[in-house]
Amino acid sequence: xxxxxxxxxxxxxxxxxxxxxAPGGVRLSLTEIxxxxxxxxxxxxxxxxxxxxxGFLERLPDGYRIGMRLWRIGAQASAxxxxxxxxxxxxxxxxxxxxxxxxxxxxxDGKALYLERLRGPRSVPIVTRVAAELPLHxxxxxxxxxxxxxxEFVEKVLAAGxxxxxxxxxxxxxxxxxxxxEIRRTGYAVTHQEMTLGSCxxxxxxxxxxxxxxxxxxxxxxxxxxxxxxxxxxxxxAARALSRDVAEHGGSAEWKDxx
Amino acid sequence: xxxxxxxxxxxxxxxxxxxxxAPGGVRLSLTEIxxxxxxxxxxxxxxxxxxxxxGFLERLPDGYRIGMRLWRIGAQASAxxxxxxxxxxxxxxxxxxxxxxxxxxxxxDGKALYLERLRGPRSVPIVTRVAAELPLHxxxxxxxxxxxxxxEFVEKVLAAGxxxxxxxxxxxxxxxxxxxxEIRRTGYAVTHQEMTLGSCxxxxxxxxxxxxxxxxxxxxxxxxxxxxxxxxxxxxxAARALSRDVAEHGGSAEWKDxx
Numbered sequence: 001x002x003x004x005x006x007x008x009x010x011x012x013x014x015x016x017x018x019x020x021x022a023p024g025g026v027r028l029s030l031t032e033i034x035x036x037x038x039x040x041x042x043x044x045x046x047x048x049x050x051x052x053x054x055g056f057l058e059r060l061p062d063g064y065r066i067g068m069r070l071w072r073i074g075a076q077a078s079a080x081x082x083x084x085x086x087x088x089x090x091x092x093x094x095x096x097x098x099x100x101x102x103x104x105x106x107x108x109d110g111k112a113l114y115l116e117r118l119r120g121p122r123s124v125p126i127v128t129r130v131a132a133e134l135p136l137h138x139x140x141x142x143x144x145x146x147x148x149x150x151x152e153f154v155e156k157v158l159a160a161g162x163x164x165x166x167x168x169x170x171x172x173x174x175x176x177x178x179x180x181x182e183i184r185r186t187g188y189a190v191t192h193q194e195m196t197l198g199s200c201x202x203x204x205x206x207x208x209x210x211x212x213x214x215x216x217x218x219x220x221x222x223x224x225x226x227x228x229x230x231x232x233x234x235x236x237x238a239a240r241a242l243s244r245d246v247a248e249h250g251g252s253a254e255w256k257d258x259x
Numbered sequence: 260x261x262x263x264x265x266x267x268x269x270x271x272x273x274x275x276x277x278x279x280x281a282p283g284g285v286r287l288s289l290t291e292i293x294x295x296x297x298x299x300x301x302x303x304x305x306x307x308x309x310x311x312x313x314g315f316l317e318r319l320p321d322g323y324r325i326g327m328r329l330w331r332i333g334a335q336a337s338a339x340x341x342x343x344x345x346x347x348x349x350x351x352x353x354x355x356x357x358x359x360x361x362x363x364x365x366x367x368d369g370k371a372l373y374l375e376r377l378r379g380p381r382s383v384p385i386v387t388r389v390a391a392e393l394p395l396h397x398x399x400x401x402x403x404x405x406x407x408x409x410x411e412f413v414e415k416v417l418a419a420g421x422x423x424x425x426x427x428x429x430x431x432x433x434x435x436x437x438x439x440x441e442i443r444r445t446g447y448a449v450t451h452q453e454m455t456l457g458s459c460x461x462x463x464x465x466x467x468x469x470x471x472x473x474x475x476x477x478x479x480x481x482x483x484x485x486x487x488x489x490x491x492x493x494x495x496x497a498a499r500a501l502s503r504d505v506a507e508h509g510g511s512a513e514w515k516d517x518x
Contacts, residue, residue: 010269011309018315018332026341050270056277058338066337068367073281074333075390078325079317082285085389092377096355108327118351130344131334 010047013039017047018056018070027063080106083215084116086245087206091118094219094238098231101220104206105141107149108133110157112142115215137162137176138169140191140201141216146176147183148205148213154180168193188236189218190228198223202231204239209247217242269306272298276306277315277329286322339365342474343375345504346465350377353478353497357490360479363465364400366408367392369416371401374474396421396435397428399450399460400475405435406442407464407472413439427452447495449487457482461490463498468506476501 016037020028028036034044048064051057055069075081084104091102095118102118111133136142136157146154154177162171170176183189189203203218217239219231275296279287287295293303307323310316314328334340343363350361354377361377370392395401395416405413413436421430429435442448448462462477476498478490 009309011273011306012313014270014273015310015313015315019313019328022328022332022335047270050268051274054271054274054278056274066333066335068337068339068372069278069281070329071333071337071339072367072372072390073277074325074330075339076281076325078327078330080327080330080334081389089378092351092354095351108331113327113331119348130340131331 013037013043013047014051017044017051018066021066027060027065029063033064080115082249083246086249087116087215087217087242090238090242090245091116091217093241094118094217094234097234098219098221100231103141103218103220104215105134105139105145105218106215107136107145110136110160112136112139112145112216114141134195135163135165138165138191138195140189140203140218140220143179143183143189143191144203144205144216144218145213147180147189165195166193166197168197170194188232190232192228193223200228202228202235204232204235205243206239206246207243214246215242272296272302272306273310276303276310277325280325286319286324288322292323339374341508342505345508346375346474346476346501349497349501349504350375350476352500353377353476353493356493357478357480359490362400362477362479363474364393364398364404364477365474366395366404369395369419371395371398371404371475373400393454394422394424397424397450397454399448399462399477399479402438402442402448402450403462403464403475403477404472406439406448424454425452425456427456429453447491449491451487452482459487461487461494463491463494464502465498465505466502473505474501 016039017033020033020036030041030045030048033048034041037044039047048057052059052064052067055067057064057070058067083106087104091104095102103114104116105112105114107113112135114130114132114134117130134142136146146157158173158176162169162173162176164171170179187204189201191201191203193199199220200223201218201220203216205213206215206217208214217235219235221228221231275298276292279292279295289304289307290300292307293300296303298306307316311318311323311326314326316323316329317326342365346363350363354361362373363375364371364373366372371394373389373391373393376389393401395405405416417432417435421428421432421435423430429438446463450460450462452458458479459482460477460479462475464472465474465476467473476494478494480487480490
């Protein structure tokens, strides 16, 4: 929701204030909150005060951050949490077998939204964080999510332009289409330094009871860490085990709106 | 925030609606949301509609749940997330060495609030979930948090009454005081089936740069899983490593408000 679309209601203003924290500013000054949410300072001051009183925001010496109550409500009841709870044991299995970065992502707002990440002390440093969004065309999870998405959605992503993040990012729509067809054929994606130089990934789809792809699971490893393809069976196995758990825990309605 | 304390402002109503999901209802009907938040149906209907439009709530065939936007905002910027990010590698170490349940909790609203939990397929089933709250006096993490809390806070918890959860729960204030003194002396807590029959735990404090205890880390294992005390050094080691990371990543102001 951009400030231009924001309804003028108080509920809309409250959401705009909380949305100000979404781009990832860990803490924001009142001025910055008002700038991002498009609110006059007096209105912002009053609403931020109320949100702080309710524990939704937290006052620090140098600004505000999201409060524990809001974290708790979000962590308690959302589809993200439900999927994450199911995924964690399988992600731990994959981590324990490989000691590499393990990631879980869904599509959100045309990007890959990372729901969880396990990262060991010896794993390659990666750019993702929990709740971070990365481009679909340049990440392993993103390419899997794109490969199994509706054709019109894919065309919209292609039309929006394929920004290069490294010299290896696929930026030609036709090359990406070929790549997506290959992922549909093999059932997994392998990427080589397309998001970050030095990092490669193997990703596989997580399906619900109807067979629809609702998430992607991946391993991100160092470029020169031996043979990527050796890790494909492990990722596929974990993704299948998670898909089975998802199918058992709720019908498609449970997960439909997650993406 | 109970509905009786709720301010009559719209921001207060929005918070009351979101708070309705905090007790852990995964999905709520509009009627249930209005009942819990103390709002008239017409007001509730309008605000729930606005929150759904903004992605803060999500409409399912049988009710509403917390939406992905709210999860993302909470996961992105709160102190809970910051501490969890620092803790995860140490929790993974502990999990890998023991294959038991690993938990991280802070004090919130007079309870132990669980920020993270790693649970393997072979771990003992436990009652905690991420974002769940459990009583301080009956859990390992809770007893550690109590042991290092201010005296007046401890007295308030004692005065509120020590509810028995199993026949092993410590319910006499004097016995608990002795137990807390012992935890302060040794630097860790060991509990025996005080929250759940069949489960025991070892817990240790996580400190910030000033030495203040801001969280507790624990292992929860099956009662007959050999010697609990054998696990104490591992828990203490992980808690110390995490404390060092906490001290390095931000002053005490960063963490002060977490509890």
